[in-house]
Amino acid sequence: MKVLARLITAWLALTALAPTPASAEGRAGEFDYYALVLNWSPSYCATPAAQGRRGEPQCSGDRPYSFILHGLWPQYERGWPSSCQTSERPWVPEELIRQMLDIMPSKRLIIHEYRKHGTCSGLNPQDYFRTSRQLFEGIKIPARFQTVDAYLTLSPEEVEREFLQANPDLKPEMISIACKGRNLGDLRICFGRDLKLRSCGANERQEKLCSSDKIVMPPVRAGRSRDQGENAENGGERDGENDDRY
Numbered sequence: 001m002k003v004l005a006r007l008i009t010a011w012l013a014l015t016a017l018a019p020t021p022a023s024a025e026g027r028a029g030e031f032d033y034y035a036l037v038l039n040w041s042p043s044y045c046a047t048p049a050a051q052g053r054r055g056e057p058q059c060s061g062d063r064p065y066s067f068i069l070h071g072l073w074p075q076y077e078r079g080w081p082s083s084c085q086t087s088e089r090p091w092v093p094e095e096l097i098r099q100m101l102d103i104m105p106s107k108r109l110i111i112h113e114y115r116k117h118g119t120c121s122g123l124n125p126q127d128y129f130r131t132s133r134q135l136f137e138g139i140k141i142p143a144r145f146q147t148v149d150a151y152l153t154l155s156p157e158e159v160e161r162e163f164l165q166a167n168p169d170l171k172p173e174m175i176s177i178a179c180k181g182r183n184l185g186d187l188r189i190c191f192g193r194d195l196k197l198r199s200c201g202a203n204e205r206q207e208k209l210c211s212s213d214k215i216v217m218p219p220v221r222a223g224r225s226r227d228q229g230e231n232a233e234n235g236g237e238r239d240g241e242n243d244d245r246y
């Protein structure tokens, strides 16, 4: 009997020490639609958070990044699930990370997005990132944004219009533009669970994501140039919103 009591005490102590899954909210696979999130990488590279991570390929590697894949977010019509419980530990294999780096150039981002959003898709890491790539590659980046070598100042509507023109199936209610301080942050495009384009939900209401008339798109090389400190001062995010992004 004493042995049993000791075993129970030891088990209780171990479970208390075991890492608990990050506040699981929502159930894996239960959601209404997906938001595909494309990030204007130069805006992220202009933030103090990114500048503190100079060793990462996204902002200081050889390749200049423009729109990158931020993530694929399972959404409710209003709100979203996050860090869902999964039967398997949410582990993203090293090889899969390597394969994703061309469009998602940060290991930290890849792992973070799977843990926070991928787990709620009900998909395993391979299927989640395969789906993410498929949707990302299905969106045509407008020619105007493929080579941005000087600061561009546009309205969110102009950015949206360029995407609508480049992607004839995309309709205004399926896309939203988010600002990041004075800069363009990310672009959200909505898909049904059937992976077909659909109208976004309340989460992507344009007024909510960016109500500025004008937003700045820092040039693609800005993340590597000497003036990035100045850019961070002028247009970068100051509150470190991105700090816990990855």
Ligand code: U2P
Pocket (backbone or CB within 6 Å): 035, 071, 073, 075, 079, 080, 113, 116, 117, 203, 244, 245, 246
């Ligand atoms: O907008 C700031 C951060 O909040 C998280 N977010 C926002 C909207 C939404 O529909 N879903 C969502 O998760 C994002 O956090 P991240 O995935 O970057 O950690 C977003 O960056």
